[in-house]
Amino acid sequence: MRRLSTQDQNFKQAFADLLAFETVNDPELLKTVDQIIADVRQHGDAHVLKLTQQFDRHPAHQFSELELTQEQLKAAFEGLSSEVREALELAANRVREFHQAQKQDGWTYVDALGNTLGQKVTPLDRVGIYVPGGLASYPSSVLMNAVPAHVAGVPEIIMVVPAPNGDLNPLVLAAAYLAGVHRVFTIGGAQAVAALAYGTETIPSVDKITGPGNRFVAAAKRAVFGQVGIDMIAGPSEILVYAEGQNNAEWLAMDLLSQAEHDTVAQAVFITPDAELLDQVVQWIEKHLEALPKAEIARTSIENRGALVLVKDRAEGAELINQVAPEHLMLCLDQAQEMAEDIRHAGAIFMGRYTPEAIGDYCAGPNHVLPTSGTARFSSPLGVYDFQKRSSLIMCSEDGVKTLAKTADTLAQQENLDAHARSARYRYQ
Amino acid sequence: MRRLSTQDQNFKQAFADLLAFETVNDPELLKTVDQIIADVRQHGDAHVLKLTQQFDRHPAHQFSELELTQEQLKAAFEGLSSEVREALELAANRVREFHQAQKQDGWTYVDALGNTLGQKVTPLDRVGIYVPGGLASYPSSVLMNAVPAHVAGVPEIIMVVPAPNGDLNPLVLAAAYLAGVHRVFTIGGAQAVAALAYGTETIPSVDKITGPGNRFVAAAKRAVFGQVGIDMIAGPSEILVYAEGQNNAEWLAMDLLSQAEHDTVAQAVFITPDAELLDQVVQWIEKHLEALPKAEIARTSIENRGALVLVKDRAEGAELINQVAPEHLMLCLDQAQEMAEDIRHAGAIFMGRYTPEAIGDYCAGPNHVLPTSGTARFSSPLGVYDFQKRSSLIMCSEDGVKTLAKTADTLAQQENLDAHARSARYRYQ
Numbered sequence: 001m002r003r004l005s006t007q008d009q010n011f012k013q014a015f016a017d018l019l020a021f022e023t024v025n026d027p028e029l030l031k032t033v034d035q036i037i038a039d040v041r042q043h044g045d046a047h048v049l050k051l052t053q054q055f056d057r058h059p060a061h062q063f064s065e066l067e068l069t070q071e072q073l074k075a076a077f078e079g080l081s082s083e084v085r086e087a088l089e090l091a092a093n094r095v096r097e098f099h100q101a102q103k104q105d106g107w108t109y110v111d112a113l114g115n116t117l118g119q120k121v122t123p124l125d126r127v128g129i130y131v132p133g134g135l136a137s138y139p140s141s142v143l144m145n146a147v148p149a150h151v152a153g154v155p156e157i158i159m160v161v162p163a164p165n166g167d168l169n170p171l172v173l174a175a176a177y178l179a180g181v182h183r184v185f186t187i188g189g190a191q192a193v194a195a196l197a198y199g200t201e202t203i204p205s206v207d208k209i210t211g212p213g214n215r216f217v218a219a220a221k222r223a224v225f226g227q228v229g230i231d232m233i234a235g236p237s238e239i240l241v242y243a244e245g246q247n248n249a250e251w252l253a254m255d256l257l258s259q260a261e262h263d264t265v266a267q268a269v270f271i272t273p274d275a276e277l278l279d280q281v282v283q284w285i286e287k288h289l290e291a292l293p294k295a296e297i298a299r300t301s302i303e304n305r306g307a308l309v310l311v312k313d314r315a316e317g318a319e320l321i322n323q324v325a326p327e328h329l330m331l332c333l334d335q336a337q338e339m340a341e342d343i344r345h346a347g348a349i350f351m352g353r354y355t356p357e358a359i360g361d362y363c364a365g366p367n368h369v370l371p372t373s374g375t376a377r378f379s380s381p382l383g384v385y386d387f388q389k390r391s392s393l394i395m396c397s398e399d400g401v402k403t404l405a406k407t408a409d410t411l412a413q414q415e416n417l418d419a420h421a422r423s424a425r426y427r428y429q
Numbered sequence: 430m431r432r433l434s435t436q437d438q439n440f441k442q443a444f445a446d447l448l449a450f451e452t453v454n455d456p457e458l459l460k461t462v463d464q465i466i467a468d469v470r471q472h473g474d475a476h477v478l479k480l481t482q483q484f485d486r487h488p489a490h491q492f493s494e495l496e497l498t499q500e501q502l503k504a505a506f507e508g509l510s511s512e513v514r515e516a517l518e519l520a521a522n523r524v525r526e527f528h529q530a531q532k533q534d535g536w537t538y539v540d541a542l543g544n545t546l547g548q549k550v551t552p553l554d555r556v557g558i559y560v561p562g563g564l565a566s567y568p569s570s571v572l573m574n575a576v577p578a579h580v581a582g583v584p585e586i587i588m589v590v591p592a593p594n595g596d597l598n599p600l601v602l603a604a605a606y607l608a609g610v611h612r613v614f615t616i617g618g619a620q621a622v623a624a625l626a627y628g629t630e631t632i633p634s635v636d637k638i639t640g641p642g643n644r645f646v647a648a649a650k651r652a653v654f655g656q657v658g659i660d661m662i663a664g665p666s667e668i669l670v671y672a673e674g675q676n677n678a679e680w681l682a683m684d685l686l687s688q689a690e691h692d693t694v695a696q697a698v699f700i701t702p703d704a705e706l707l708d709q710v711v712q713w714i715e716k717h718l719e720a721l722p723k724a725e726i727a728r729t730s731i732e733n734r735g736a737l738v739l740v741k742d743r744a745e746g747a748e749l750i751n752q753v754a755p756e757h758l759m760l761c762l763d764q765a766q767e768m769a770e771d772i773r774h775a776g777a778i779f780m781g782r783y784t785p786e787a788i789g790d791y792c793a794g795p796n797h798v799l800p801t802s803g804t805a806r807f808s809s810p811l812g813v814y815d816f817q818k819r820s821s822l823i824m825c826s827e828d829g830v831k832t833l834a835k836t837a838d839t840l841a842q843q844e845n846l847d848a849h850a851r852s853a854r855y856r857y858q
Binding site for chain 1 (some may be wrong): 447512513516517519520523526527530531536538540544545546548551553554566568569598599636637655657659660662677679680683684686687689690691717721722723727732740765766769772774775776777778779780781783784785786787788790791792793794795796799800802804805806807808809810812814818819820821822823824825826827829830832833835836837839840841843844845846847848849850851852853855856
């Protein structure tokens, strides 16, 4: 595992190298995806069915077999053990409670001239949620995508989830039931994204598509961006743990591994001004790796993309954190809230020693869909605001418009836009 | 000019055809833009200077000649006639006042278990604003992009504006001065976008790029999306005017033309249940076109993309408006505010007979950068929220974490994420 110190001569470059991660656009992949989109636009249901039979080895003979009923979702929920059902309910309720605080309302005011100005806020009409199938089929992702849409008031939430060989994770269906998903189609890949973006005979076109997926899904989302809205294209998961003072190295090591186990290209970074704690964390990582089921993935991630960084002090730590703009940030120190004030860029900030990142993945309340690869510099966690949009409102009075119309007339003339100027002039002359 | 009635047998198809407008991605253009970006990343200032000399015929010999000083901006402002200066100041003040109402603050709450949850809101560190040069060099665009960034608290706003043959519009510089732009470079095209996204020796890399541009600029923004944030890629300008009751057809015709004069592919649509008013508007459009300096552009736009639509009643009008999701919507009737309640999708809604769209372009207060081509279905006007982003805040107490950690443990086991489960388990066992 890479060890760095800000006192190293080449630290700046080594740290920049650590953060460098560029996804390469594979032109062959883009061509394949463009073709799938074109074919789905032309042939609709039939082509989606064909690709689902081919890629997912789904046993359906007709398109209608690819839609689940609300009864099926409910049955999946009722079939859960009471322990799991209660855990899922607690998670859904907490995610709902947190997201309700994000809901935005419109407003208006009357200016000094007597004109009314404002902002109207409305939910999207219809959204599509992509849920991966197979191994990465996570019920928590269903909650994190569907609940904010539901809280925003989206009247129609359509979920797609591929069912390889026709198999589905009942927990995913149970989560869809809890989150208020309206329709579920067992399709996936670029064909599902194309169907959601453009619609088919059976699947209505949506206004926005959110949710994670493999590289075909990511490429398809990029391709339909503009036709519909999309959330960010997610990169590998990341965690940055900053610790000082009294800390349990055993816990911190497991917190770092909880991201490393996601993916061989996931990134776990530990920063501390305490050289002794750093050594202890390294030892615990080694010890934990001996017992973890996903040790192989986690070890590759830790070795290739992980790092332990020794800093001079807390201020230097905060500076490095802002440079990274990590997806997940844990601040494990007594003054966590104070230090958080100096953090400008992070997807989610977990403060104190009793706030492991893992609770944020499931049930703390905030969303687990977070900006990766440094994009927290300019973007936000998925939220209710992603499923609402705004319209400006302007209503001038016969008198109140005069000053504005005269100003618009003057400026439009400067821009050589004569019809603009005249249209304004009518209202004050 | 196309006339439609909802009573026509083929109305649905004809209306869909009217709205169809697909921008084609030119693979040659994309290749050129990708090459420019790669060269700017590799050669920095030198390549930007070279392309600026070549494409803009700019007389600069050194890169430093491409940066303007704050004194130059101030001098441009002070050189304006008092009429124009006051108009620009009134516009800037009104835009600032409206956008201040959009500024968002963070919040926290303590849940029933004693855990603190919240959302931190921070401005972006540095943003780039693209302002087109030459004919479409509009001071109003400078205000509409820079003021929201300034209100958001962005500490560094960098503007780029090409100066063909070294010429600049002094009003654009004056607007930059008024809006609080920090640095200005007289560069443009894909090379300016690449320089802002990746930085050069002189130009620092920004976190987000906003502002309109030609197809090279649009393609470059699309290409750097992910490395930096971008606003929407704007399509042609659109206006939809709905009128009924007492109205001045002469005014309405000019309102429609005020968008048509922008661009031959701009779209002006008139909807009314009043056949007589429709006829009058057609006649006035013809009359106005005889006198407008930009008549040729406006006529092409009106003939190719314009339409007059006769509807049965107001409800049918509202339904069509929601289908269009227009960039600009004028509701010219006594019950404008009531009708606005039924509008779900529009960039900006201008209500009543004394609210011409043109005042929204300059000085009403709301932003004139609005979602086009039906994207108001899922996106919003440019605003302060585009220059702020959020971080989730989570801080559990030693006691409060127990329920959450147990829940996370249960759900993580279901997802086969063992390190997640263990990291949670430490906190409650």
